[in-house]
Each structure stands twice: as C-alpha cells, then as structure tokens.
Amino acid sequence: MCLTHNFWGFFVPGLANGFLYALIALGYTLVYGVLQLINFAHSEVFMSGGFAGLFTLNWLIGKHHPAGMSSVGYVVIGCVAGAVGGGVVAYLLERVAYRPLRRRHAPKLAFLISAIGASYFLLNLAGKEFGRDSRPIAQPFTQTQTDPLFKIFGTGVSLYYAVIAVVAIIMLVMLDRLVNKTRLGQGIRAVAQDADTAGLMGVDINRVIAQTFIVGGLLGGAAGFLYGLGPANVSYTMGFTPGLKAFTAAVLGGIGNIRGAMLGGLLLGIIENLSVACISPSWVDVVSFFILVLVLLVRPTGILGERLGRSA
C-alpha cells in the first residue's frame, strides 16, 4: 500500500541518495581493488569535499546573487572544489597513512589502525578548525529554481535531484572509461590483479596506488559537496553515516567491483527511502542491513561478485 501511494515521491529522492552512495562507494572499492584494504578514512575524504565546496560557494555567493546560467557555473565550481578537496586529502592520506607502512611491509592490521587514526585526526581537526555546528552551503539556485523542474509520473523532480543525477552519471561514465580505456586504468587493473608481477612488468606501483586514491577522492569529494548542498548541511561528523552506508553498498554490490559499487549504492539508497515510506525512519538501518545479510547469504561476494583487476 505504501508503495502504490506516491511510490515515485520516495523513489526519486532515494535514487538521488543512491547516486551519492555510489560515488562514495567507488572510493572504497577502487582502493580495495589495488590494496585489498578498506580505507576507513574515506568518510573524512567525503567530509573534506563538503567543506571545500562550502567555503568556495559561501565565499563566491557572498558577493554575487545567483541567477540563470550563473547557477550552473556555481554548481560546477562547487563540484570541482569538492572534488579537488577530496582528491588532495585522499592523496595526503595515502602518502602519510599508507605509503610508509607499505614500504616497511607492515601487516594488514597496521594499515587498518593507521586509517582509523587518520580518520579521527581529520574528524577532530575539522571540528576544531571549522566549528562543531552543522552549516548550510549558500544556495546557488534562485527561488524559482527550487520549484520542481519536471515531473515523473506526477512527482516533481527538483533541480537539486536533477543536478545530483547529472553530475553522478557524468562522473560514473568518466570513471568507467578511465578504468577500461586509459593507461592509468590499465595500471590500476594490473596492480589489482597481481601487484608484484605488475611491478616487474614496469608498472610504477606507488604511482598507480596514489592515483587510485586521488580518483576515489575526486568522486567522494564531489559527493560531499552535493550532499551538503541539500537538506543535510555540512559538518565535521557528516562523513560517518554516509561513509558506513557507502561501504555497505560496496559490499552489497561486490567489493572491488566498480559496477557493483554503482549498483549497490543505487539499490541501498532506494531501499532506504522505501523503508521510510513503508515503516519508519527508525527502521531504515534494520531493513537495509537485513537485505544485506540476505544477499550475502545467497551470494557471499555481493550481487555482481568480487572482481579484481578485470575490466568491469
């Protein structure tokens, strides 16, 4: 009943959430591909992107009033700022928290602890430097642009959701091409398949790993900006829940599998919103993790399966 009544009204925001989860989940899955490690500091990469977008847009829009085409410009600038912020933090993370350990051939547990430490460091640094309150990003849209842009089956789709979908689809397609068609993509796949052999064949492993972190950071940072632009605001703890959910999405789709992360993210976002519709917000996590367990019981490696080093 809850599904027949206003199904699309829940589906559209769920899809938008799903795109954000997918963008973040790719950061987990890409790093898992090359290192076989979960980068637990990725939620702070996401948060950094949110703050980079916040500062850039609040600084720009403080002076000008957005109107017409300039709105598009602000959104693009915000995404770029978020992506750059996320990319820079992800790169630094790799240099400071991962590479020194890799050079010393540290056990996997050490990487995990190092990532968690970096995560807490970044979290508290942001809280100290940027304040503990949640802060809204200056809206790049004019008043009329918050009205529904177009309708799907009677449900108005706001510009915000449309922006998320467009940005996410562009980034997902670019990533797919990057991994499958470019030299860097070949490197990422080679390292994922067998790092030692790739090294012997002349692939600069450290370089490939650093670039993988940066690519994941670009996606996660842009997602951070888009997340903060909506009703969620930007705060130093904003990364925690979306990070956890995106990690779940990556496992749901098949960790290390790029298309799996996209699929897992979209599914999780939609499932969550429909469980708000049918049950209650306090049951969202119960429903989504129940479905995760069910899927893992049937397919222990996720819906599309764990898949390292093969073009998706």
Place this chain on the structure above:
Amino acid sequence: MLNRRVVLTVVPLVVAGMALSACGSSKKSSSGGSSSSGGSTAAGGNKPTFKIAYQGPLSGGNAQLGLNMKFAVELAINEANAAGDLPFKLEYTESDDQGDGKVSPTAARKLIDDKSVIGVVGPAFSGATKAAEPLFADAKLATVSPSATSPTLADGGWASFFRVVADDNAQGPADADYAVKKLGAKNIYVIDDASAYGQPLSKAFGDQAKTDGAQVTSESAPGTTQCQAGQGNAQQYPALATKIKGSGADTVFYAGYYCDFALLAKALKAAGFSGNLFSDDGSLDPKYIEQAGADVAEGTYISCACADISTNSAAQDFITKFKALAKFDSGTYSPEAFDAANTIISVLKKIGPSATREQVIEGLKTVDYKGITKEVKFESNGNIAGTSVYIYQVKGGKITSLGLANT
C-alpha cells in the same frame, strides 16, 4: 569515540591535580556531619573555597545550548565573588558531557571526585541527566538542571535532583492546546528524535492533541550522527518529508533539538510542505534559523518553559553582563542557568563556610529564591513549583516571543 577516550584518560590526571590543591575543603565534605562550628572558619582571612560546577555539552552539534548556560553560571559566580559579602570563595569548574548519556557518567564522575565541588548546575540534557543522576545521588552532590525537561527524571527518586524548568508534561500538552486551539491544526504529524527527551514529549503532545480533536500521526526519526550522538542518517529527511507531505498534515510538531529540526525543516520545504512548523525548547536557538535558512525557518512556532527575558527589567543587567563575558548574546536557558547557579549560591550563603554536599541538598529542598526568570521553589521530587510555557515564533529571521501559551 576515540577522542573522548583520550580525554577520559587525561581527566583523572587533572582531577588528581585538583584534589591536591583542594584537600582543605575535601575533608569537610567527607566528614559529613552537620557542623555547629559555622562561625569560626569565617573569621580568619583563610576563607574556604567551594566550586560550583557546570555539566553540559561544550562540544558536539548542540554545543551552543551548552555554551549559553556555561557563561551564565560563570557570570553568577563572578558576581557573587565580586559582591564581597561571601564567607567563602567560589570557583567555577566544568565538565563536558556532549549532551550524551554515554559520556555523562564519566563527566559526572570527574565532578564527584573533585571534593571541593559543592553543587552542580546541570546536566543540561535529559538523556545525560538520566545516565548521570544515580552517581550524583550516591555522592549526595546536588544538581540543579537549567534545562532537563524529561518528566521521568522526577520519578527517579534521586534526592540530588532539582530543576528550574517545567518538565515536558507541562510543555507537551500546552503546545498541543496551542497548536489545535490557537493555530487551528486538524491533522498533525508528530516526529521525535528517539531520545530520552524527544519521545516522552512527542507522546505528551500527541495525547493532548488527540484529546483536543486533531488527527495525529506519530513517528520516530533517530537524531543524526552529524547533529548529536544519534544513529540516524541525514538522508532520511527527504523521504520523511515526502511522507509527511503525502499524509496531508497541516502541522508538523518536532520533539528534538535544533540541529536535526533544521535538517527536517529544510527537507520539508524542499518537498513543498507549506503548513505550520512547531518545535520545542530544544529548537529555541538562533542557530536553528542559521542552519535551516531564514526563508525556511520563517513562521516556525517554538515553545519553551523558559521565559523571554528581553522585556523583563530585572534581567537587563544580566543581558549586558552576559554579553560582556561570553562575547555573544545570552540565549536559550542562559537565564535559567543563571538562576540555577544563584539558587545554589543562596543556599550556600545560608549554610555558611562549613557547608557540606548533604547540607546543600537539604537547603535546596526548602529554598525560596527570586530569580530573573521566576521564583525558584522546588517540589519534593525536585521539580520546580508552578509551571508556565511560553510560545515563540520566527519572524523576520528573529525569534520573537508571543507570550504565554495559555493566554
């Protein structure tokens, strides 16, 4: 979590340091016997030092509410010392519980172990009070909360528990009456943040609204991790807003704190909801307007058992001095915290320099102190005697008082 742990390991060291410097008064409170030698200590230049502590959130998403109270307590202590007629010296100390029931027992332990702490203003939040109050009761250390409004707190049987605000049993029904009878609400969607504070309030509101003849839908949306130590996800709000819009509700009542309320309000606006927004004292903070955006917040009704002191002539001095000390305007629960601290000080004055923790509790039971918000007198369960709930509205980007709810 880890940062808290680190803080908690450092705390004992700090406390140990304090204990060394304060062993004089620690003997007094541990001896426990009510003394008759009151006059003798005051004679010398060697006045004893008592600490009045503040416990509440000083970090985390709701830190602003905590800071509103912290500076009021500091101000009360500074003024009492400056008056020069005290037979003892007062000092301020604080303990950050982040408004979180998981942290507050440790924060309380810090204050209890410091034997020179004679009375506590706080804990600020209901969940934090519920978790910490058994410890305070065991240590016979009086706590006067300026803001914990959960009704169940008075049923705990804790002799140490006092509060200078009306509980939600007063606030919830008064809000419901106002929404239904004054604002003409017919279909109300009630949402709480699944906290010890929000849930009883939403229930009290919902029950009364039903009695008044309105249709009520209730739902829990757990507070988000980015606002408080909740489990919720900020992305629940757009879907919830769609659900509320689809239910045809004309009024939304939110039982929770401003940070999450701001997120919900934004989502409701984005979903095209145009009815009345109504929330409780946890949302009575200018940060709500800042975080939701002025156009979203405009017109929101907010209730509070706290009085609007801007028109109260006795409070003008407090308002100026608060600003000078805190460097920001006094906010929600600042005057209540000021009254709570002054109530403890007035009890101490009566007992004199030999005061013990037990004597402060006994003194509070019979206190009658005229504060800037109300006359402070406690019932036997620690509740403030007499209740009054005020309604506020966001107008032109500012929170303005509409007066008492039942007028």
